[in-house]
Amino acid sequence: MSALIDKVKKLAVGFDEQTLKSIEIEPLIIEAGAVHGVAPYLREKGYRHVIVAADAITYEIAGKEIETAAKALGISAHGTIIKPDRQGDVIADEASIVQLLLDIQQQGTEVVVAAGSGTIHDISRYAAYTARIPFVSVPTAPSVDGFNSKGAPIIIRGEKKTIAAIGPAAIFADLEILTAAPARMIAAGFGDMLGKYTSLLDWSFGAAEGGEPYSEQVAEITRLALDKCMEHVEAIARRDQEGIRILIEALIESGLAMLMLGQSHSASGSEHHLSHYWEMEYIRLGRRQLLHGAKVGVACAEISKLYHRLAAEEAGLSFAANPVKVREAIAALPEEQTIRSWLRAAGGPSTTEELGVDAELLARSLREAHHVRPNRYTLLRAYNMK
Numbered sequence: 001m002s003a004l005i006d007k008v009k010k011l012a013v014g015f016d017e018q019t020l021k022s023i024e025i026e027p028l029i030i031e032a033g034a035v036h037g038v039a040p041y042l043r044e045k046g047y048r049h050v051i052v053a054a055d056a057i058t059y060e061i062a063g064k065e066i067e068t069a070a071k072a073l074g075i076s077a078h079g080t081i082i083k084p085d086r087q088g089d090v091i092a093d094e095a096s097i098v099q100l101l102l103d104i105q106q107q108g109t110e111v112v113v114a115a116g117s118g119t120i121h122d123i124s125r126y127a128a129y130t131a132r133i134p135f136v137s138v139p140t141a142p143s144v145d146g147f148n149s150k151g152a153p154i155i156i157r158g159e160k161k162t163i164a165a166i167g168p169a170a171i172f173a174d175l176e177i178l179t180a181a182p183a184r185m186i187a188a189g190f191g192d193m194l195g196k197y198t199s200l201l202d203w204s205f206g207a208a209e210g211g212e213p214y215s216e217q218v219a220e221i222t223r224l225a226l227d228k229c230m231e232h233v234e235a236i237a238r239r240d241q242e243g244i245r246i247l248i249e250a251l252i253e254s255g256l257a258m259l260m261l262g263q264s265h266s267a268s269g270s271e272h273h274l275s276h277y278w279e280m281e282y283i284r285l286g287r288r289q290l291l292h293g294a295k296v297g298v299a300c301a302e303i304s305k306l307y308h309r310l311a312a313e314e315a316g317l318s319f320a321a322n323p324v325k326v327r328e329a330i331a332a333l334p335e336e337q338t339i340r341s342w343l344r345a346a347g348g349p350s351t352t353e354e355l356g357v358d359a360e361l362l363a364r365s366l367r368e369a370h371h372v373r374p375n376r377y378t379l380l381r382a383y384n385m386k
Contacts, residue, residue, distance in 0.1 A: 002028035004249060008256045011221050015260060023259045025148060027170050030248060032241065034174040035062055038113060038138060039069035041170060050077045051109045053100055053124045055090045058116035058140045062177055066113055066138065078107050082123060089289040092122035093155040100127040111136060114168070117185065118144035118292060121168075126152040129165035137168035141181035142189040142248040143293055145267055147171060148255035153276075158283050160276045160372065167259060171252070179244045184291060187348030189247050190236055191297020194342060195271040196226040196254065198303045201329050202269030202378040209321050210377025212265060218257045222266040225253035230342070237346050270369065270380035274299035277369040278357055290355060297343045298355050305336035306366060307379060319386035326379070 005028060009020055029037060042050055050070055054063035059081050070077035080103045084090050100123055104112065112135040114124035121137060121144075128135035129152070137147050146153075152165040200219055207214035229236065229250045235243030254267045264272075275295035282289055310316035311330040317323035334342075340350035349355045352362050370381035 002026075004028060004030070004252060005256065008221055008253060008260075011224070012217050012260060014217065019260055023256050025168060025171055027172075028252070029171065030173040030175065030245060030252075032175045034172040035065060035138060035177060036069070038066045038136065038172050039073050039075070041136070041172075042070055042075055042111065042113075043073045045111070047110045048076060049108045049110050050075055050113060051100070051103055051107060051111075052077060052079045052113045052115055053082065053120055053127075054079065054115040055082050055084070055120060058120060061115075061140050062138055062174070063115040066115060076107075078103065078109075082120065087286060087288050090119055091155055091283075091289065092119050092126070092153065094157075096123045097127050097130075097154070100124065101130060104128075104131045104133070109133060111169075113138060115140060117141045118146050121147055122152045122154065125149075125165045125167070126154060126163060134169040135166065137171040139171070139173050139248070140177055141185035142178050142244055142251060143181070143185040143291065144189065144192050145251040145254040145258075147173075148252055149258060149264075151258075151264060155280075155283060158280060160280055162264070173248050173252075175241045175245055175248075178248055179239055179241050183239065183347050184294065186236065186239055186244065186247070187343070187346045188291040188293030188297070189251055190229060190233075190293070190346040191295075191300070191343060191348050192293035193226055193229045193247070193250055193254065194339060195269075195296040195300045196222055196267060197334055197339070198271045198300050198307070199265070199267055199269035200226075201307070201333055202376075202380070203265045204329060205320075205326060205379045205382070206265070206377035208325065209382065212377055213261070213263065214265075215261055218261045218266050221257040221260075222254055225250040225257070233342060233345050265376070269303075269376070270378040271296050271299040271303050273369040273372045273376070273378070273380065274302065274365045276372045277365040278361065280372075281361055290357075294348050294355060295357075297339075298349055298352055298357070301336045301339040301343070301350065302352065302362065302366070303380065304333055304339055306383075307333060308335060310379075310383065319382055
């Protein structure tokens with residue numbers, strides 16, 4: 001079993017065997033050349049009909065090699081290149097899912113290999129779940145923490161909804177491929193991890209004041225993954241293999257924590273709700289999409305700015321049942337400018353201006369984004385409903 005999963009299990013004190021079993025991914029390989037293990041794995045499992053799902057770019061990066069290697073081993077392999085929308089973006093929407101599902105049906109597919117970043121994984125996991133077959137994860141950029149998630153954030157008629165699906169049967173994270181990923185996608189992965197600062201605060205608030213389910217062990221696993229990234233900001237920014245290994249491990253650890261809880265509270269709070277709100281607005285306006293992690297990182301800075309302002313105002317937290325405790329939690333949250341400096345150090349956008357989100361959309365999202373996840377009791381939601 002992967003040392004990463006063993007590490008997480010040791011921190012998961014009190015969880016039952018069934019839950020611990022649910023986070024096992026075998027194999028979970030994070031090393032240079034990992035992509036070469038995909039075809040032998042498929043043969044070992046006895047798969048005869050395989051689809052490699054990718055976009056036009058990630059097919060060239062990893063998908064074609066996997067397809068060719070599988071065919072060389074006598075496996076019937078078919079590459080499905082997910083088509084972009086009118087704006088040129090590949091998105092996880094109805095059209096993309098149906099495209100992959102039709103190929104799964106026509107090819108008699110037994111397993112889907114997702115060769116790409118977060119969007120390709122979301123399309124693959126939901127299509128595979130619907131077809132009742134497994135999928136294998138081959139990340140091509142360390143850009144999100146959702147590679148091993150069981151939830152698929154899908155755009156349905158312009159609205160983003162997270163739908164229960166399946167996690168990967170195996171992960172092959174090739175450090176050579178991940179290190180060669182575009183700098184902006186690596187910075188996006190770092191931004192997704194930075195967002196844990198506000199998601200963990202929102203989760204503790206939601207548990208204390210909104211009755212949300214809470215696990216200190218899951219919070220600690222997420223916190224340790226975040227701390228590991230912050231201790232190695234320079235290595236991640238240099239994009240050397242050690243820095244990228246630290247980042248992809250942290251992203252996967254955050255995903256394992258969500259798997260244990262069965263929900264995304266530990267890794268997704270009001271900063272993600274802002275990100276999703278901006279995404280839906282861009283779809284409505286027909287604008288090109290922004291990288292998920294880039295949005296989350298900047299949104300984390302904006303949420304920190306708001307929360308620190310509320311804590312500084314005498315009546316700013318009057319809506320909270322325990323304002324003293326909330327102020328203490330906010331005091332431990334890095335300041336807005338500190339978060340922005342980390343984003344700049346990693347080479348990503350640090351402000352809404354750099355991101356391309358205008359002041360009106362930012363202000364509106366701070367008022368309305370809590371409606372994106374109406375079942376979540378974040379500090380942002382409590383503030384707007386006071």
